[in-house]
Amino acid sequence: MHIAILTFQGFNELDSLVALGVLNRIKKPDWRVTLCCPQVTSMNGVTVHTQSSLDEARSADAVLIGSGIQTRDVVANPELMVRIALDPTKQLIGAQCSGTLILAKLGLLVKIPACTDLTSKPWVQEAGAKVLNQPFFAQGNSATAGGGMAAPYLAAWIIARTEGIEAAAAALYYVGPVGEKDAYVSQALGNIVKYLP
Amino acid sequence: MHIAILTFQGFNELDSLVALGVLNRIKKPDWRVTLCCPQVTSMNGVTVHTQSSLDEARSADAVLIGSGIQTRDVVANPELMVRIALDPTKQLIGAQCSGTLILAKLGLLVKIPACTDLTSKPWVQEAGAKVLNQPFFAQGNSATAGGGMAAPYLAAWIIARTEGIEAAAAALYYVGPVGEKDAYVSQALGNIVKYLP
Numbered sequence: 001m002h003i004a005i006l007t008f009q010g011f012n013e014l015d016s017l018v019a020l021g022v023l024n025r026i027k028k029p030d031w032r033v034t035l036c037c038p039q040v041t042s043m044n045g046v047t048v049h050t051q052s053s054l055d056e057a058r059s060a061d062a063v064l065i066g067s068g069i070q071t072r073d074v075v076a077n078p079e080l081m082v083r084i085a086l087d088p089t090k091q092l093i094g095a096q097c098s099g100t101l102i103l104a105k106l107g108l109l110v111k112i113p114a115c116t117d118l119t120s121k122p123w124v125q126e127a128g129a130k131v132l133n134q135p136f137f138a139q140g141n142s143a144t145a146g147g148g149m150a151a152p153y154l155a156a157w158i159i160a161r162t163e164g165i166e167a168a169a170a171a172l173y174y175v176g177p178v179g180e181k182d183a184y185v186s187q188a189l190g191n192i193v194k195y196l197p
Numbered sequence: 198m199h200i201a202i203l204t205f206q207g208f209n210e211l212d213s214l215v216a217l218g219v220l221n222r223i224k225k226p227d228w229r230v231t232l233c234c235p236q237v238t239s240m241n242g243v244t245v246h247t248q249s250s251l252d253e254a255r256s257a258d259a260v261l262i263g264s265g266i267q268t269r270d271v272v273a274n275p276e277l278m279v280r281i282a283l284d285p286t287k288q289l290i291g292a293q294c295s296g297t298l299i300l301a302k303l304g305l306l307v308k309i310p311a312c313t314d315l316t317s318k319p320w321v322q323e324a325g326a327k328v329l330n331q332p333f334f335a336q337g338n339s340a341t342a343g344g345g346m347a348a349p350y351l352a353a354w355i356i357a358r359t360e361g362i363e364a365a366a367a368a369l370y371y372v373g374p375v376g377e378k379d380a381y382v383s384q385a386l387g388n389i390v391k392y393l394p
Contacts, residue, residue: 012218013214013215013217013218014214014215014218014372017210017211017214017215017243018210018211018214018215018345020210020241020243021209021210021211021241021345024240024241033241035243043221044217044218044221044230045248046214046217046232046245046246046248047245047246048243048244048245048246049243049244049245051242051243115375116375117375118375132376133375133376134375134376135374135375135376135377136374145374146374146375146376147372147373147374147375147377147378148215148218148371148372148373149346149349149372149373149374149381150374150375152346153374174345175211175344175345175346176344176345176346177332177333177342177343177344177346177347177350177388178312178313178314178315178330178331178332178343178344178347179329179330179331179332179343180332180344180384181344184346187377191374
């Protein structure tokens with residue numbers, strides 16, 4: 001099980017790295033979560049090393065697209081966009097905040113409403129997607145989230161789809177604030193269970 | 198205003214980078230937030246570049262200590278510990294999860310109860326600190342938090358102490374999940390306002 005988290009120059013630390021942290025709560029030998037990118041620097045100057053290449057995302061079991069301040073440059077780059085070849089019939093696909101714009105531009109949100117952040121909302125709408133005023137939505141193998149702190153919802157959805165709801169609950173419990181863990185898990189799962197098959 | 202986020206080998210991405218993301222919501226020329234470390238690799242294999250040196254933390258206006266899976270190695274290293282010279286009479290000091298163990302070992306939690314994660318709790322208690330079953334606590338210039346998703350509380354406390362409660366609320370609103378933003382801000386501020394001067 002390889003989960004590639006697409007992370008571009010100017011990325012938002014919260015989306016890519018919170019998802020990565022939550023997903024790594026699954027401790028299985030074949031469970032691999034990677035930042036998928038060249039070496040990139042975040043919107044706040046944090047430089048991270050790549051763990052997988054963009055081409056590896058084609059064969060990943062799941063792909064998450066993080067957000068960032070340069071996503072409009074990504075979608076305006078045909079050479080880069082053609083390398084992001086995702087297949088929702090074979091892969092779980094998630095996107096967050098401006099990452100949702102990439103899904104929309106790839107034509108993967110034609111019949112599926114989507115979540116994104118308030119800044120990206122007009123761009124996602126302009127790309128033809130219907131934007132929902134909620135933190136998480138999934139249909140079939142595709143999911144989107146809006147707002148940095150919705151990153152655990154997206155990660156928990158992938159865990160729930162692959163390892164089951166109890167594994168998702170355990171991962172959320174681990175990252176929840178002390179003293180608020182039960183309420184946190186309940187809130188998070190409440191956002192995703194209705195979209196599970 | 199320099200806020201140094203102490204980040205050691207084996208660090209937890211959530212604590213250091215969520216705090217960094219929230220703190221960078223303040224857009225002022227003299228507002229500087231840095232990952233303070235040598236080049237380090239996280240508990241899940243993410244390598245990040247340093248933005249400031251440990252010695253710069255001595256003169257930082259605020260210092261946050263993140264957590265990680267090797268914190269017990271940090272506190273067992275006298276040469277490293279002596280370089281972490283913090284002064285709560287001059288600096289705002291925060292720690293999260295196993296980072297609280299470092300504060301305890303530095304003797305900064307002798308008269309102050311503290312928050313930490315469930316795994317680190319026995320080590321923090323063994324180091325002489327009283328551990329609370331809540332996500333956040335502050336007294337004077339020192340604050341601690343427990344659970345990865347309590348990282349925004351610690352960041353918001355620093356913003357509230359330096360830029361005011363409205364700036365803290367705005368930063369929390371930005372990172373809150375879409376459709377849950379008001380509830381998120383209310384929940385987070387509810388944890389910190391009672392500890393503001």
